[in-house]
Amino acid sequence: MMLKVINPNTTASMTAKIGACARAVAGPGVTVHATSPSRGPAAIESHADAALAVPGVLEEIATGETAGYDGYVIACFGDPGLQAARELARGPVVGIAEAAMRTASYLGRGFSVVTTLSRTVGQARDLTHQYGVAASCLGIHACEIPVLGLETPQARTSILQACKEALANDGSDAIVLGCAGMADLCHELSTELGVSVIDGVTAATVTVETLIRLSLTTGKLGEFAFPDRDRVEALLAETPLK
Amino acid sequence: MMLKVINPNTTASMTAKIGACARAVAGPGVTVHATSPSRGPAAIESHADAALAVPGVLEEIATGETAGYDGYVIACFGDPGLQAARELARGPVVGIAEAAMRTASYLGRGFSVVTTLSRTVGQARDLTHQYGVAASCLGIHACEIPVLGLETPQARTSILQACKEALANDGSDAIVLGCAGMADLCHELSTELGVSVIDGVTAATVTVETLIRLSLTTGKLGEFAFPDRDRVEALLAETPLK
Amino acid sequence: MMLKVINPNTTASMTAKIGACARAVAGPGVTVHATSPSRGPAAIESHADAALAVPGVLEEIATGETAGYDGYVIACFGDPGLQAARELARGPVVGIAEAAMRTASYLGRGFSVVTTLSRTVGQARDLTHQYGVAASCLGIHACEIPVLGLETPQARTSILQACKEALANDGSDAIVLGCAGMADLCHELSTELGVSVIDGVTAATVTVETLIRLSLTTGKLGEFAFPDRDRVEALLAETPLK
Amino acid sequence: MMLKVINPNTTASMTAKIGACARAVAGPGVTVHATSPSRGPAAIESHADAALAVPGVLEEIATGETAGYDGYVIACFGDPGLQAARELARGPVVGIAEAAMRTASYLGRGFSVVTTLSRTVGQARDLTHQYGVAASCLGIHACEIPVLGLETPQARTSILQACKEALANDGSDAIVLGCAGMADLCHELSTELGVSVIDGVTAATVTVETLIRLSLTTGKLGEFAFPDRDRVEALLAETPLK
Amino acid sequence: MMLKVINPNTTASMTAKIGACARAVAGPGVTVHATSPSRGPAAIESHADAALAVPGVLEEIATGETAGYDGYVIACFGDPGLQAARELARGPVVGIAEAAMRTASYLGRGFSVVTTLSRTVGQARDLTHQYGVAASCLGIHACEIPVLGLETPQARTSILQACKEALANDGSDAIVLGCAGMADLCHELSTELGVSVIDGVTAATVTVETLIRLSLTTGKLGEFAFPDRDRVEALLAETPLK
Amino acid sequence: MMLKVINPNTTASMTAKIGACARAVAGPGVTVHATSPSRGPAAIESHADAALAVPGVLEEIATGETAGYDGYVIACFGDPGLQAARELARGPVVGIAEAAMRTASYLGRGFSVVTTLSRTVGQARDLTHQYGVAASCLGIHACEIPVLGLETPQARTSILQACKEALANDGSDAIVLGCAGMADLCHELSTELGVSVIDGVTAATVTVETLIRLSLTTGKLGEFAFPDRDRVEALLAETPLK
Structure with missing residues (x-):
């Protein structure tokens, strides 16, 4: 294959x-x-x-x-x-996006998306409607890091922080990472947060x-x-x- | 301007x-x-x-x-x-599309769309959701005429026929034409049908x-x-x- | 005409x-x-x-x-x-209301309504559903000024303040004024806020x-x-x- | 009381x-x-x-x-x-209308409305949305009898016929009568149809x-x-x- | 009967x-x-x-x-x-639940639910969708009292407090009690809150x-x-x- | 594993x-x-x-x-x-059911469900709402075969017929089989129908x-x-x- x-x-x-x-x-x-x-x-x-x-x-x-x-x-x-x-x-x-959000739908009541720039949040919200997961998507959170700035240590700290806030505010059962550039953070974040973290690439x-x-x-x-x-x-x- | x-x-x-x-x-x-x-x-x-x-x-x-x-x-x-x-x-x-469908929303309970090929119907349906007119759009009807075939007399006959069927089946208050290439048919159709016909270009x-x-x-x-x-x-x- | x-x-x-x-x-x-x-x-x-x-x-x-x-x-x-x-x-x-809210739908992701008394908010919310703009209406804000009290300078200050808070909280692209009595404030507010302000009368x-x-x-x-x-x-x- | x-x-x-x-x-x-x-x-x-x-x-x-x-x-x-x-x-x-439709919601998956004139169907549909019963309302059927013509024997025959067609087409569990003037037909229709018939007055x-x-x-x-x-x-x- | x-x-x-x-x-x-x-x-x-x-x-x-x-x-x-x-x-x-929530729908724009444990909130939210009252349910509030702990005086204080917060935050017209074990609190709460309190058992x-x-x-x-x-x-x- | x-x-x-x-x-x-x-x-x-x-x-x-x-x-x-x-x-x-219906969502605009008895259709419809696939589910069709009668040749003929009618009426891109007892029919049906057939077990x-x-x-x-x-x-x- x-x-x-x-x-x-x-x-x-x-x-x-x-x-x-x-x-x-x-x-x-x-x-x-x-x-x-x-x-x-x-x-x-x-x-x-x-x-x-x-x-x-x-x-x-x-x-x-x-x-x-x-x-x-x-x-x-x-x-x-x-x-x-x-x-x-x-x-x-x-x-x-469709794979991450539909996969997250198997893991409980709902998920939060953590993404890069706030100007992309509207588009992500549109996709939740398009893919039938609007009711499961309990929040979309931008950490204001540009796509090409995701590699820095500060970026990882900001993303981790955004995930923690998302879990606390949204009461969600899982985190969806809102950018392909975050794919490598998945396991590390999951370990630190104690919930499933879904990367769309995988x-x-x-x-x-x-x-x-x-x-x-x-x-x-x-x-x-x-x-x-x-x-x-x-x-x-x-x-x-x- | x-x-x-x-x-x-x-x-x-x-x-x-x-x-x-x-x-x-x-x-x-x-x-x-x-x-x-x-x-x-x-x-x-x-x-x-x-x-x-x-x-x-x-x-x-x-x-x-x-x-x-x-x-x-x-x-x-x-x-x-x-x-x-x-x-x-x-x-x-x-x-x-947004202008035609929102304009039609001022004219009564609902409208029907008459468009070209049936493979475009799904996309038109998506737009009704995106533009908040899904409840007003009472039907989308394809007359299976390709975009570049709209000029023939047979095309006009087919479109008129599709409009009549749409009005009869959907109980709609107006017709929305689903292709820019139909813009010139607007007045003629309106006269024949006795209802408002909305062309998106105008x-x-x-x-x-x-x-x-x-x-x-x-x-x-x-x-x-x-x-x-x-x-x-x-x-x-x-x-x-x- | x-x-x-x-x-x-x-x-x-x-x-x-x-x-x-x-x-x-x-x-x-x-x-x-x-x-x-x-x-x-x-x-x-x-x-x-x-x-x-x-x-x-x-x-x-x-x-x-x-x-x-x-x-x-x-x-x-x-x-x-x-x-x-x-x-x-x-x-x-x-x-x-329908004209203001549908017009605002052409200007971006969503709008906020700024209106008079909070007892009218439920009715305005109903209208967003009726007109298909519920998803675009990101907030409805009352400034608790009665309809016949809109002419005072304090009223204008309150309305401006409510608009600023609406934009900040809702992340909206435009303001819809929720009372015909606010029609004359439209340009002035737009200038001060830096976004489009829609008055329904116009x-x-x-x-x-x-x-x-x-x-x-x-x-x-x-x-x-x-x-x-x-x-x-x-x-x-x-x-x-x- | x-x-x-x-x-x-x-x-x-x-x-x-x-x-x-x-x-x-x-x-x-x-x-x-x-x-x-x-x-x-x-x-x-x-x-x-x-x-x-x-x-x-x-x-x-x-x-x-x-x-x-x-x-x-x-x-x-x-x-x-x-x-x-x-x-x-x-x-x-x-x-x-709200009482009839909410009451019908206790009786199974869904109900059909049988009403007077087709020009009132849009309004009835609006109410199903307003009262949260749109998903339960499986059909609205007009029998084209004016409100003041409900007393004739032919009217009763038409209404019974409309109820039968509604049950057959909609697969509904109950009938809601869509006019106060039908209140007296409730028991008779229920007996003939073998399903619950809800009159809003009662x-x-x-x-x-x-x-x-x-x-x-x-x-x-x-x-x-x-x-x-x-x-x-x-x-x-x-x-x-x- | x-x-x-x-x-x-x-x-x-x-x-x-x-x-x-x-x-x-x-x-x-x-x-x-x-x-x-x-x-x-x-x-x-x-x-x-x-x-x-x-x-x-x-x-x-x-x-x-x-x-x-x-x-x-x-x-x-x-x-x-x-x-x-x-x-x-x-x-x-x-x-x-269906009786309480549908009954509350007759009393104004919307209601708040006050319930026991937060782990039951998702289920209550599901029911609001199932019963067509999602738009009327303006909030669901857990007071973190287990079902068998509702009899204590502290429980009553917590429930009263949760009702007050619900009314203030949600702008609701009535309170729905989210547990059969609260049935006996209904009148007392209503008197203290000045709004209708609906118990599902009754x-x-x-x-x-x-x-x-x-x-x-x-x-x-x-x-x-x-x-x-x-x-x-x-x-x-x-x-x-x- | x-x-x-x-x-x-x-x-x-x-x-x-x-x-x-x-x-x-x-x-x-x-x-x-x-x-x-x-x-x-x-x-x-x-x-x-x-x-x-x-x-x-x-x-x-x-x-x-x-x-x-x-x-x-x-x-x-x-x-x-x-x-x-x-x-x-x-x-x-x-x-x-959730796996079959979410999987079908990756294959185009929509799918049809073919199931056993018509008394289960309401439940299947409920699930499409619960799983966010209501808009993708273009039809649910019962072939009136009881679960334990699926093994007969006549059953296979009825199911194939129901699938053909579903595709023709619904304009769907895939078929979802609505019973675990149909799991073994998946490939055979797909070959005969020329579209993807999704069995929930697999x-x-x-x-x-x-x-x-x-x-x-x-x-x-x-x-x-x-x-x-x-x-x-x-x-x-x-x-x-x-």
Whole structure:
């Protein structure tokens, strides 16, 4: 089984971290390839960043289809391009926000999201409605750390603090990390907090693996049928987005 | 007052039609410029089409900001790129789906949408939830005419038929046309049906005009503050999407 | 185009203010006539006040129909009598609460309402559900000023303070003023706050103007068909409500 | 215990029927007085009818308060004036739509409403949302009989037929009768259909009786505190609505 | 009329208190028999407690059917076994949570629940959604007193304090007591707080009494038809739950 | 890793089938033990059946905890006892309805459920609300085959027919099988229908396996903390439910 984990931003160190986390949880016989578009935003922190990352994500799906991947993960908490990716791929495509939040739904009454910048909170709230977890999402908390600033020790302290406050205020049963760049903090935070901490990269990787194991994939008879192939391929082939 | 009406697809005849309809309803002293991205999909009929149209829409916003436009209309019924456009523009930005559906909400208990292909119905349903009109939207009906096939006489017959069935089945008070390419049919259909027929192009044009008249614009203190300028400008300037 | 803006209470100074605000935003060629019922409550601050104002509103619609008005605004934030008015009028009827709240929906993620007395908050909350803006309405704040006390300098200070607290607590993108008597404060507040401030009187005036410009009106084939004419006319003609 | 059952329309035969049905279910020691306003619509079949019936309902509450009634029923399926009535009365006020629909909620998964004219269906649907029974209300069916035509044998046949179709199509566990004028059909229909049939007049009568027995009444500390007394009393005393 | 009020826990003193409260409100001619299963949890404070109380509740229904009871109350605020009980009984079955919360809905905009332990709050919140009162339930407050500790004077002080805080914070019109063991505090609290206080035991008792008076009972044609009789009877007869 | 898959009914052949299906999808190193309570209903087709199966399910959890299982599946589509089981177990517990329906949410716009008896449809609908998939569940279809009649060839034909009708009517992207007894039909149906068919037994098995792989489990700090141990253990040990 071959999985492609797509980091929609172009920061190589983050792609490497995502790949390591995904490989750490993949089952035996599962090959995980982490990748990111050659061009696009270095970080995704606004609606414009997300929108301009999507063509790159779709190119990665398109090249993945040629290469024969069995499934895909979109490794940015806004799940950019998820519906279009499902049109283009034969196998299942899972976003890390949907996987993290649905996985958290198995662990009790509700969860809190801890994320990067407060300007992304509205988008995360939208996703809770889209994925049917609005009632389970008991709070979304920004720690005001930019995506590319997550590696510093102060960042870890801020995130830990935000998680503690979230648990205390929301009465939640688990924490969902709201950025792929936090994937490596998962176990450490869980140990310190005494509750489950869900990272979307690992949650989505095992989710897509199990969908494939169960022979399940996107319905291709209606809304997610392959779109006008000439039109899409031409756009993707001739104009790789910066 | 200068308004830019952006047709997110690249079909010039459709841009011309959209411009004519918008100008027909704009108030005195309002200049309407209809435009479309230089490259992108010729029609928007799938999630992939919509996603790949967005960078072009944002380029039109960016060049519009340089040129000093007061407001923008995004003239495709999926409102592609609307939230990102609101980040980039100083003045208001209105999508034709939101304008059509909110305008219809003033006319009674509920409305029916008549649109092109059934594969777009799910997306339209999503928008009714996003815009708070799910309870008012009493039905969404596809007449299975592709976007670029709307000009034929048979198309008009099919659309009229779909409108009649929608009114009969849904008990609705108005019809919303679910594609910018139907803008020119509005009056004719209204006359034949005996109910209000709302076209999003004209609805959005007068809506953005009145927002400007009332000195109202997007809140720029939080989620819709201008995003990382260097990042976005570089992406838009250097890589015009095909 | 002739518009009738109905102040449902009988306080003449407020009718004059409402008329001035509406005329200030009406387009060229639009005549705005502000009026109020000859008898009824001097202010609307309870469910009973609102209920007892409705017959007067409907009489104004009925005389307006005889006089040939093209459309109507109901200028009280509870939108009293709106559905009955839509039955009686040929042209469109718009309430200031629905216009203000739907207009605010074009400006970002959400808005806060700043209103008069806390006993009206429940009613305003009801309207957010009725108009599909419950998710966009991030807070409703009363400043405990009675409707007829809005003219004092202290009132303006209190309202400004309530707006500032609303923005800080709710993270909203715009302010909606929850009383027709606040219409004249709109620009001043917007300047001081740095966000859009929406007054329903002006929002409803331009909304009904644009509905007429687009030839849109209430659906008259079902729920909003003209009611039993003899019954309604007799009630309205013979018993003007005090 | 003294209960006032207010028929909001002025048709005396209907008031008599309502009174008889209410008295038939009232407990020992409960005096039921059925009344209707001296002036107002003869039947309530539109939003305008309902709006113009409200002042009369409130006058009945006001005179009831002077006379010392312990509680009130508003006996029209639209529950006209219910919130204002709660402001004016010390004791509990119950509408027949809310009582019928909440009572039906104790009887299984869901109920169907069978009502008079299809133009009232939208209003009934609104009430299901307002009263929290939207998920339990599995269908609303109009049999197109005007309120004052309910007494004919054909009417009974049509209503029985509509009930049967409702049960078959909706899979509901009970029928709610959507008009006070159907109160006398309750037992007969129940016997023929083999399911519970709920009439709001009787349901509201026993509900208000039990609220009083439990010493429960409207909260008077906030939204439903008595309104500006001079203003309301003057309006009610001096201008009895026709 | 014979009513059986079932205390799902096995604490005899609580059963006695529940019986006394129910009898105090039952109408003339109504015999109330309070009972509890011979074996089961002494108090219900967790999902496991509730689940293990259900077989005992169903045995009480089964023996009640043999004895010819006309209706039943399930006197634990989680309404354990309510749907199964409705299958087994011919007459109506009412839970105290549903009765308390629906009864409170007649008294204004909303109510607050004051309950025992915070671990039960999630369950109470679930019930507000199930019973359609989520919008009316303005807060759920635990005073951290275990079910069997409600008799102490300190408990009464804590409950009174929790009610006061609930009214102040939630702006509610009434208090719902979230445990059958609080039934005897109802009048005293109401007097001290100046608002209606609803106890589910009394609310459910009068509700089931009135359902019977109106000849209403559970729909038996579909979901709540009597289940496979041999299977259920065998399970109940041969294995009385401890 | 040791998983216990609990069939809540006592039919051994069904337990064997469930075990075989679960083992077929479990990853390497995962031991699956399928079991059912020694006593309880032979099939679960009513609320009473489900309620009376719960004590047996909880006993299986309790003995599982002693034996050191890492996680549990509750293999009945009503997920009986799920919340109580989460209190009792250290490791994760997953119901087959929640797993099937959340898994289906990754595959497109929506799914249809095909189930056994129509009297269970209401319960399934309830679960879609509880699990946040109400908008994705486009239809629930009963084929009126009792649980213990699923093995016949006619049953397979009926189920296939129901699936075809569901796809045609609902426009869904996947089928969810609404009974553990259908687990073995999954691949065959998928092949014939050309869409993904989700069986809850396999979906829940891989879900609980991946939760354990990610070190995720139920939050134990609040609602799902272990309940009063003496009380629960005594009830479970001394009174095994028939």
